[in-house]
Amino acid sequence: AETATMTRSPAEAVRETVEVPRAPAPAAAALEPAPEPAPEALVPEQLTPSRRLFVSRVVGGAAATAALATVGYGTHGVLRGPRVKRVTVPLAKLPRAAHGFRIAVVSDIHLGPILGRAHARRVVDAINGTQPDLIAVVGDMVDGTVSDLGPAAEPLADLRARHGAYFVTGNHEYFSGAAQWVDHVRELGMRPLENARVEIDGFDLAGVNDLAGESEGEGPDFARALGDRDRTRASVLLAHQPVVIHDAVRHGVDLQLSGHTHGGQLWPGNFIAGLANPTVAGLERYEDTQLYVSRGAGAWGPPVRVGASSDITVVQLASRRT
Template identity: 60%
Template sequence: MTIPWWVLPQSAALAVVHLYLWWRLVRNTTVRRRRLGTILIIVLWALIVAALVAMHVWDPAVAAWLVWPGFGWYALMIHLTLLLLLAEPVRAVIAWRRRSAPVDPQRRLVLARGIAIAAGIAASGVTTYGVATAFSAPAVERVAVRLRRLPPAASGFRIAVISDVHLGVMLGRAHTQRIVDVVNAENPDLIAIVGDLVDGTVQQLGPEAEPLRGLRSKHGTYFVTGNHEYISGVEAWVQELSRLGIRTLRNERVWLPGFDLAGINDVTGEETGDAADFAKALGGRNPDRPVVLLAHQPVHVHEAATHGVDLQLSGHTHGGQFIPVNFFTRLEQPMLAGLRNFGGTQLFVTRGAGFWGPPVRVGSSPEIGVVELIAI
């Protein structure tokens, strides 16, 4: 694996956030131990950066020594920063009311410490809840999708949609087995894994993915690449999944009773000459048959609509995962989760079964989608 380009700008942004935390938690609340607090803030920032690098260059067993504490602090840092920012208007109001009175340094210190303690307690509570949610078993989200041209004989066809498993340092073989058990209990007709299965190479994570061999459905399991596969060694993973009985659709489609199933490569594949190709995946098909498209990122839906796709199944968003990531995700993706219609193409986006980065989910619990096709 290689270190992604975004690690550097993210490290710079994190430095700015830690500078703000130093200002509010060290400079404003301490008098004698300011140097110790400054060193601690620098160490915590460096710990996150080290975790981001380690997860991409070291074996998961070794990287875990940095990733667990680094991402644990990352999660707490996010909520602590948000809560401190929410307290800024309170500080402003108090400062405005006292603008004509002499400033009492002791009262200012007490206020700063009180806000810091309250924010710390609240952030710890939210983070604990988010961690528990992130590591919980994925729920099953059942959705009925009405498709024109679907023959009555195919009505009731059920597709289990798995996305964003993110096997790696924090999520391993037990996580995989739990997903397999949940999916098999639903007895689906077909299983679709729509990308971001792994965060590591086959050599590192092959044993963690092994339980996928146990997935059971009438018409098999299909996979399309996500952006993280292109960081983790896409060609090796395609071969490994084939060994596990999972077929990768790389800009191609297969015939199924009542409809066509197509799959395209992730947007990231364009960087390595492995781009999504709608013409190749959908060209020459029978227009009287509906088509279901597997595409990792929801943003593909606009082009899918121009090609007459009836239903697109996607992941990638994690349902937003937590604030403020959900706001940034909304800027690049048409939706975070659920079912919507875009120009005649219905798009179902699952929140995903795992997580990436800080091990928290707030307002977006892990899930596995079960889509039932209904003839109209």
């Protein structure tokens, strides 16, 4: 091996001793793997126009379905007919002999183009089924004239109670010919109380015209209905609108029975009714006078009720005397 090396030419020896330059080592950063692109699943697809359109359609469809279901349920509740409620109201002046006296209170039947004769029949059957001692129809019985709705109201002639059925006007009667309806009510066997009073066993029953009658000179007259009565006797007042409760308090009424509010009928009507009426539904006390407001047996406008089902209330009077 040494001999072979010694015999090489100087040029060959130079070529052997010349080192071939190496490429510089790559930087440390260059050795790290490149970051992988984000998976498609992590991309916020909801921000894309197509995704927003899809979501909006789903939400809109769900809202429409819920609205239709609610309206359908509310309509079914009205067309099914009112449910019967029962409430006991103690009256300090009521004698023991009248303890347990039952008054079937019905308001806001609203007979009209939609709620017609079949609706009247359902109301009558529900009332008669309670076997009341007295029936109080506290206004807004109709939404139309006698000529248009007389046949629809005919089933009301079948109302039955030991002490009869009594009627006071509501604001809608004055939109539909109140005088004609008062006459027709008599023909149906009910007794109108036009700012009048009758004596029932153990208490006085009074009724006043609705406030809407003031435009025709036939508004409520509390002095005429209650002014000369014996205040030692218990008294029950029929008045369509709850707002007259303050007049009832001044005249020493023990219990006022009203309607008008429909209990709000459907949202947001409950808030509107609450602004316009002292009580929207149920029993409340104002000084020495109690006020009961029925939600009514029908509906005004669309035949829909949501959160305020229609009712007929049997008010049972209770004596506090032993």
